[in-house]
Amino acid sequence: MTNASRAVLVVEDEPQLRRVLRTLLELANFRVVEADSAERGLLEARTHKPDLLIVDLGLPDRDGIEVITGVRSWSPVPIIVLSARSAESDKVAALEAGADDYITKPFNMDELLARVRAVSRRAGDVSDIARVRVGGHTVDLARHLVMGPAGEVELTPIEWEILEVLVRNAGKLVSQSQLLTEAGGAAYLRDSNSLRVHMTHLRHKLEPDPARPRHLRTEPGMGYRFSA
Ligand code: CA
Helix, strand or coil: CCHHHCEEEEECCCHHHHHHHHHHHHHCCCEEEEECCHHHHHHHHHHHCCCEEEECCECCCCEHHHHHHHHHCCCCCCEEEEECCCCHHHHHHHHHHCCCEEEECCCCHHHHHHHHHHHHCCCCCHHHHCEEEECCEEEECCCCEEEECCEEECCCHHHHHHHHHHHHCCCCEEEHHHHHHHCCCCCCCCCHHHHHHHHHHHHHHHCCCCCCCCCEEEECCCEEEECC
């Protein structure tokens, strides 16, 4: 399916921002439906069955969280929150309500489009993306081989599991609970602390500067995101 047939519902009460989003999304070949309140957003979601929602949290009638909860009760459609609220607790609440990603205002247009494209894309099979570049390393997911500037790098089984889940969801936010569920199951990964330890190990093995990760990024309060 091409982008031309994809519709994005923008639930946002600031007319200027709606206009900016419309221009941006239409240039990227999305069809745009607008709603200026939570009530309207819920209605348009049911009427238009959009392929993606962008939802502001500070809406004049109700909280945007209610739009997320309402839509999630009947649809798995990807939802990106676009909000001025930057507290971790707001992000966690939005994700728990069923949002897929969270962007803080003011936002960068390229970043927004990258997130829109990422959540619109279905998770690929690892076989589709057998090789990825992570900094100076070539990661061969099919053969479980990492080659770096200094030769082969060994990853543990759990590190492979984590890396595969992140790469399969490239560009997308992967929540801690999703990683804990999908990467090897409870046998290896008991909690977010052990996840953090494994992430640290992975960064030391793959990132050019592990203290400032560019590829295996932490999204505070939310989870992790891989970008090539
Ligand atoms: Ca608002």
